[in-house]
Each structure stands twice: as C-alpha cells, then as structure tokens.
Amino acid sequence: QKEVEQNSGPLSVPEGAIASLNCTYSDRGSQSFFWYRQYSGKSPELIMFIYSNGDKEDGRFTAQLNKASQYVSLLIRDSQPSDSATYLCAVGRDSWGKLQFGAGTQVVVTP
C-alpha cells in the first residue's frame, strides 16, 4: 500500500464546474498536508496547505482535511482550461519537513 494515494485520472471537468480531487494517507501521525499543481514539463507549484481538520479556502480553491478518516481533498470551483494540470497531494509526517507525495491526479478542463 502506498503511503499517499490519489486517483491517477484523468479527471475530466467541464469548464465552470467544480473539480473534486481526493487523497488518502496511511500514517495517522501526519501533521501537514499540501496540494501542488504541476503543468506538463514544469515544476510543482504550491497552491494550498492545511494543518487542521476542516476547510481552508483560497480563491477558487478549497482544501478539506479529515484526519480521523485520513483523507484530504481539493475542490476547484469555476474550473478553467488553465486549471488543466496534474495535482499532487503531499503529506508531512514529522517535524523534519520531509514530505511524501502521491503520484498525482491529472485534471482536464474541457471548454
């Protein structure tokens, strides 16, 4: 079992709709959770981070964390073609800053 799991996709989303991405993790001691966006051929770009249970909103993005169920999700509202990318979930397990990354979910927003 991988420590951080994501559906690989592709997740096809109509323009203007909500994209919902999920990520589950195996280590109950995980403390920090991140979402990165990666365009093809580019480096990962941090778009959201969350440390406490509940929701965190930033613009069109909402991260949701449920530590009891060991999942973190990302919602993208009013999806745009520019949101087409691979989204990486990352989980921090300890105070040393090391992150475990999922393999990523590819999102395709169709006009």
Place this chain on the structure above:
Amino acid sequence: IAGITQAPTSQILAAGRRMTLRCTQDMRHNAMYWYRQDLGLGLRLIHYSNTAGTTGKGEVPDGYSVSRANTDDFPLTLASAVPSQTSVYFCASSESPGRNEQYFGPGTRLTVT
C-alpha cells in the same frame, strides 16, 4: 526575482561519469531538499538539509551525495552515474523544517546513457 535556480536545465551524461547538479535559493530558507520525479513513481526525496552544515538521507539516497556549506546552495552529486538515475531532479526549499511549505526550482532533466 526571489526563488530557486537549478543548473543545468538538462544534461545527457555517459554512464560512469561524475555529475553535480546545482541548486541555489535566495529566500534565506533554512531547509532544502532534493527530489527525483519518475513517471508513475511520483516525487521521491533523495536528500535533505534542515540547516547549513547538516544533511540527511531521504527515501532514495543511494548513488547520490549532498553538501550544505552555506544557506543558499545545496548541490547534488552523482559520483558514478548509472542509467537508472535518468530522471527529472527538483530542488526545493522551505523556510524551516517546521514550516513544511516547500517551493520548487525549475528542475534538471538528466539522461544517463
């Protein structure tokens, strides 16, 4: 513009050769990291450094070494490259180990033949 730079952008290297990938950040971040990204395997941590003068091993350290002589630079060395080290290498940094928000450099695409 503040950020992380990596060099070279890409490199083709003969097996057995020595290679150093360079990483420099100007954000005065204490912690730095090296990852490799391979199709289907995601990002995997090679080595990290929480502060200048200290380094640690990540998930896949074999065949790689690092040094952290100062805050800004974190070079990654392949002592004797092998084809399985063909990958895209990303350097990242964070303000401190306790604040895990990591910011990535543009990457180095390395092909070992």
